[in-house]
Amino acid sequence: MDSDKQPLRIGLIGFGCVGQGFYDILQQQPGLGLAVTRIAVKNPDKPRTLPTERFSFHADELLADPELDLLIEVIDDPAEAFRLVAAALRQGRRVVTANKAMLARHLPELVALQQEFGGTLLYEAAVCGSIPVIRTLDGYFSHEPLRAVSGIFNGSSNYVLTRMSEEGSDYGPALAEAQARGFAETDPSLDMGAFDPRSKAVILAAHAYGVFLNPDDVLNLGIEGVSAADIAYAAAQNQKIKVVAGLYRLPDGRVTALVTPQFVGSDSPLYAVEHEFNGVVLEAEFAGTQFLRGRGAGGHPTGSAVLADVLALRRSFRYGYAKRAAAPATQLTAGLAATFYLRHPDETTLQTVLQLLEVPADALTTDAGGAHTTIPVPLEQLHRHRDALRTAGVFVAWLGEVRLAQPPPLAPAAARLVTT
Amino acid sequence: MDSDKQPLRIGLIGFGCVGQGFYDILQQQPGLGLAVTRIAVKNPDKPRTLPTERFSFHADELLADPELDLLIEVIDDPAEAFRLVAAALRQGRRVVTANKAMLARHLPELVALQQEFGGTLLYEAAVCGSIPVIRTLDGYFSHEPLRAVSGIFNGSSNYVLTRMSEEGSDYGPALAEAQARGFAETDPSLDMGAFDPRSKAVILAAHAYGVFLNPDDVLNLGIEGVSAADIAYAAAQNQKIKVVAGLYRLPDGRVTALVTPQFVGSDSPLYAVEHEFNGVVLEAEFAGTQFLRGRGAGGHPTGSAVLADVLALRRSFRYGYAKRAAAPATQLTAGLAATFYLRHPDETTLQTVLQLLEVPADALTTDAGGAHTTIPVPLEQLHRHRDALRTAGVFVAWLGEVRLAQPPPLAPAAARLVTT
Numbered sequence: 094m095d096s097d098k099q100p101l102r103i104g105l106i107g108f109g110c111v112g113q114g115f116y117d118i119l120q121q122q123p124g125l126g127l128a129v130t131r132i133a134v135k136n137p138d139k140p141r142t143l144p145t146e147r148f149s150f151h152a153d154e155l156l157a158d159p160e161l162d163l164l165i166e167v168i169d170d171p172a173e174a175f176r177l178v179a180a181a182l183r184q185g186r187r188v189v190t191a192n193k194a195m196l197a198r199h200l201p202e203l204v205a206l207q208q209e210f211g212g213t214l215l216y217e218a219a220v221c222g223s224i225p226v227i228r229t230l231d232g233y234f235s236h237e238p239l240r241a242v243s244g245i246f247n248g249s250s251n252y253v254l255t256r257m258s259e260e261g262s263d264y265g266p267a268l269a270e271a272q273a274r275g276f277a278e279t280d281p282s283l284d285m286g287a288f289d290p291r292s293k294a295v296i297l298a299a300h301a302y303g304v305f306l307n308p309d310d311v312l313n314l315g316i317e318g319v320s321a322a323d324i325a326y327a328a329a330q331n332q333k334i335k336v337v338a339g340l341y342r343l344p345d346g347r348v349t350a351l352v353t354p355q356f357v358g359s360d361s362p363l364y365a366v367e368h369e370f371n372g373v374v375l376e377a378e379f380a381g382t383q384f385l386r387g388r389g390a391g392g393h394p395t396g397s398a399v400l401a402d403v404l405a406l407r408r409s410f411r412y413g414y415a416k417r418a419a420a421p422a423t424q425l426t427a428g429l430a431a432t433f434y435l436r437h438p439d440e441t442t443l444q445t446v447l448q449l450l451e452v453p454a455d456a457l458t459t460d461a462g463g464a465h466t467t468i469p470v471p472l473e474q475l476h477r478h479r480d481a482l483r484t485a486g487v488f489v490a491w492l493g494e495v496r497l498a499q500p501p502p503l504a505p506a507a508a509r510l511v512t513t
Numbered sequence: 514m515d516s517d518k519q520p521l522r523i524g525l526i527g528f529g530c531v532g533q534g535f536y537d538i539l540q541q542q543p544g545l546g547l548a549v550t551r552i553a554v555k556n557p558d559k560p561r562t563l564p565t566e567r568f569s570f571h572a573d574e575l576l577a578d579p580e581l582d583l584l585i586e587v588i589d590d591p592a593e594a595f596r597l598v599a600a601a602l603r604q605g606r607r608v609v610t611a612n613k614a615m616l617a618r619h620l621p622e623l624v625a626l627q628q629e630f631g632g633t634l635l636y637e638a639a640v641c642g643s644i645p646v647i648r649t650l651d652g653y654f655s656h657e658p659l660r661a662v663s664g665i666f667n668g669s670s671n672y673v674l675t676r677m678s679e680e681g682s683d684y685g686p687a688l689a690e691a692q693a694r695g696f697a698e699t700d701p702s703l704d705m706g707a708f709d710p711r712s713k714a715v716i717l718a719a720h721a722y723g724v725f726l727n728p729d730d731v732l733n734l735g736i737e738g739v740s741a742a743d744i745a746y747a748a749a750q751n752q753k754i755k756v757v758a759g760l761y762r763l764p765d766g767r768v769t770a771l772v773t774p775q776f777v778g779s780d781s782p783l784y785a786v787e788h789e790f791n792g793v794v795l796e797a798e799f800a801g802t803q804f805l806r807g808r809g810a811g812g813h814p815t816g817s818a819v820l821a822d823v824l825a826l827r828r829s830f831r832y833g834y835a836k837r838a839a840a841p842a843t844q845l846t847a848g849l850a851a852t853f854y855l856r857h858p859d860e861t862t863l864q865t866v867l868q869l870l871e872v873p874a875d876a877l878t879t880d881a882g883g884a885h886t887t888i889p890v891p892l893e894q895l896h897r898h899r900d901a902l903r904t905a906g907v908f909v910a911w912l913g914e915v916r917l918a919q920p921p922p923l924a925p926a927a928a929r930l931v932t933t
Contacts, residue, residue: 228653235821365782377643381811
């Protein structure tokens with residue numbers, strides 16, 4: 094239960110979409126006993142919704158202020174975010190961050206800093222915006238063995254794929270529309286290249302399995318090469334193409350991670366996760382399969398997640414990382430293969446790609462029209478040549494089925510991965 | 514973080530589906546630092562899966578045992594469950610229960626006992642089995658204003674409705690199948706009459722809005738009168754009939770509750786909640802709309818929820834009931850009306866029902882075939898004559914639409930309720 098004696102003094106670093114969303118929610122709920130006493134932003138010349146005197150232009154001033162009870166870091170720059178958050182934790186402070194790219198790179202160090210200096214870091218807003226997936230995995234499922242955790246973690250690419258599906262449009266126009274409507278960044282590469290959902294999968298791995306992955310080791314394929322033809326091919330089979338980030342327990346107990354476009358059937362709850370929404374499927378050993386869907390982005394939804402963390406810090410909540418004590422080994426790409434859909438513009442390109450991926454020609458199953466093929470690919474090869482594939486004019490999607498009702502004893506997704 | 518020094522000694526009262534499920538999970542996860550040291554059951558003659566010497570036949574012996582660190586109450590009888598849980602809380606103990614009927618009747622008293630004697634009571638398994646909806650509402654949404662909380666909270670009636678929809682069968686055969694397959698009780702009245710989901714709605718109201726409702730004051734209509742014709746009528750409009758339990762914020766800020774069969778369109782996530790699954794839609798002011806789906810019953814899913822509570826108690830977690838401090842007023846049936854679908858076998862029955870409900874004949878809209886009608890009904894009248902309607906040979910379902918994407922500023926469900 095909350096101690097409401099005197100307002101908690103908050104230092105807010107960053108006043109973009111998330112920072113303003115959080116601030117706005119607080120203005121609408123004045124009785125929470127929280128006060129944003131200082132706000133730091135980088136650019137003194139940018140027009141703001143608050144008077145200039147409300148801002149500091151040096152985040153370090155907030156770090157140096159002993160009056161602040163809690164710091165919120167919601168800036169874009171991952172390197173600067175890490176510097177600030179690490180410094181605050183070294184002071185033993187309570188900190189909230191929403192920076193997924195930073196967390197994915199530095200989680201082990203940030204956990205160690207909390208242990209050494211006694212501070213606390215929460216970051217629910219970093220994954221799936223408003224959906225309390227980190228807290229659910231870390232607390233409720235702290236000791237529940239999980240077969241798989243998979244989902245749509247990136248609203249921008251999901252918005253593009255949904256609009257392509259709805260309009261029959263191609264990638265370029267759909268991306269332009271997403272950018273015009275604020276659902277995709279001017280530089281869309283982190284979202285469309287599936288780097289952003291990869292960061293989120295890495296964060297969830299720490300809570301779902303107790304493993305700290307290096308994001309560079311996780312295979313991520315994007316949708317830069319997707320075309321209306323791919324969407325139409327999926328639709329003809331009552332499927333959709335979605336970018337699915339997944340953590341899967343392999344039959345031998347090791348854990349793997351895969352972030353790729355995937356064919357998803359209507360039997361999967363992810364099929365109905367459209368536009369900028371996010372969704373997560375938790376396949377639990379005893380609890381069964383659970384599904385969570387909610388807004389993955391936006392000032393208010395993400396600001397609401399930041400507020401939930403602030404209130405949790407006031408109640409002395411901290412993540413337990415309970416599974417770290419008996420974390421399984423990981424097997425990210427080495428020795429694993431899976432079956433993929435590959436759409437190619439012509440025979441020459443196909444042969445080039447097959448050579449690149451070291452897939453023998455007799456392993457592929459080409460359809461009657463010849464425009465796409467089904468191939469088993471070593472994940473290591475896909476990982477190695479990922480960037481070449483982005484510009485090769487082909488589109489690659491995992492042919493995984495997401496079977497969720499009554500999963501068999503072993504992870505269904507894992508069972509589909511073939512050990513080479 | 515857990516203290517794993519010595520095993521937590523657990524007294525388990527009840528060894529039915531939930532108790533055995535919990536026990537079984539513990540056997541499969543021996544490293545959790547938990548030990549079920551005593552088990553109490555009522556009937557010494559019933560065959561058990563464990564040797565007789567493992568059991569006590571007097572639950573009071575467990576209450577009197579100072580060696581037990583924690584008690585789990587998972588018996589059927591609500592009165593005895595209350596006696597045991599209240600006694601344990603008076604000893605300042607940590608207690609887990611799954612008894613929703615007991616909780617719905619005694620929550621204010623149980624909360625008061627915790628405050629007075631310092632014990633703690635958790636009950637995640639009481640609502641939606643494996644779905645952590647209580648914890649999410651109590652913790653994550655502790656200060657988030659909610660427009661509505663609605664869902665399918667009863668797997669038995671949902672199983673019957675799903676099978677009727679799949680097979681085109683009538684209520685009787687579908688119920689018999691559900692009973693044969695263990696998805697419905699021999700006495701199905703609590704489930705089919707929507708008393709069970711009403712208890713769950715009452716429990717959620719304490720955490721979602723901070724209000725303690727008397728279950729008797731909440732209108733619950735069941736599916737005892739549903740027929741294949743109703744299911745077919747819904748299907749012809751691309752809808753399904755589901756028993757939806759809902760809490761809705763009215764335009765004036767008061768909160769109401771309604772548990773009825775309802776027409777649900779494919780735009781609602783509840784449309785896809787089938788068989789014994791449960792689903793909850795949380796319409797939050799800032800976080801947006803969230804949806805959770807998972808197994809609502811079964812030994813392992815419910816046992817897993819009990820285990821999550823046990824581990825949470827070990828970390829000193831307790832519910833905050835944060836919204837209780839500024840709980841809104843409630844308006845349950847008085848002065849409220851809503852539009853319902855009413856299927857009737859003949860004109861005489863229709864007139865009788867209209868008289869009973871005090872609905873003027875010119876208020877109804879009868880369809881061309883004359884088999885059903887659409888009527889605005891004062892909820893107070895429905896509540897008063899609920900039991901008469903169960904046996905009148907009619908079927909009544911709320912014509913609420915569940916609009917979930919981008920809800921308007923006021924609760925969409927609430928806006929559909931008309932103040933008379």
